[in-house]
Amino acid sequence: MRTERDKKGEVGFRKPPRSKQFKKGSSGNPRGRPPRASQDADILALLRSALNEEVSVTENGERKKITKAEAMAKQLVNKGAAGDARAIHMLLAALRSIEERLDSAAGERAEETAIQMHMLERLTIEERLQLRRLIAKAQGEPAESEADSEETVAPSAAEDEKQIAR
Numbered sequence: 001m002r003t004e005r006d007k008k009g010e011v012g013f014r015k016p017p018r019s020k021q022f023k024k025g026s027s028g029n030p031r032g033r034p035p036r037a038s039q040d041a042d043i044l045a046l047l048r049s050a051l052n053e054e055v056s057v058t059e060n061g062e063r064k065k066i067t068k069a070e071a072m073a074k075q076l077v078n079k080g081a082a083g084d085a086r087a088i089h090m091l092l093a094a095l096r097s098i099e100e101r102l103d104s105a106a107g108e109r110a111e112e113t114a115i116q117m118h119m120l121e122r123l124t125i126e127e128r129l130q131l132r133r134l135i136a137k138a139q140g141e142p143a144e145s146e147a148d149s150e151e152t153v154a155p156s157a158a159e160d161e162k163q164i165a166r
Contacts, residue, residue, distance in 0.1 A: 011017050022028050051069040058064075066074075079087035123131065136142070 051067065051072075053068050054065045055068055055071055056063055057066055057071060076087050076091060080091050120128075120131075
């Protein structure tokens with residue numbers, strides 16, 4: 001079935017027949033773009049496996065097998081000790097980065113501990129007794145008598161009352 005356009009000869013370079021053109025409202029690529037392969041994860045896995053490969057090294061007259069990552073670290077430290085400025089700079093930058101990560105993790109733990117301590121301070125005596133029983137039960141310790149547990153809880157409750165009065 002030929003259309004008027006086809007009959008007039010308007011078919012040719014950059015003028016496809018109407019039957020071959022995209023229909024209105026439909027995409028020229030109905031399946032969409034193919035998913036991109038995660039090259040970053042592949043490269044990271046390759047690097048990790050390469051760094052974990054073992055190599056033979058002679059150290060102090062003895063042959064040892066260490067990973068390539070260990071060998072690189074030793075070489076970097078040795079160059080830094082020999083006075084190589086670039087190696088020293090790289091070592092110090094790596095140490096700062098590791099310290100920052102450790103400090104941020106320690107800060108998060110300290111904040112979490114402070115929140116938990118604040119929550120514990122707000123417990124009533126009965127709630128504290130119940131919490132201690134649950135902890136003892138979870139740890140497999142024998143249950144305390146109520147008189148013993150009241151004696152251990154009472155001083156902290158008295159301190160709480162003093163703080164509230166202030």
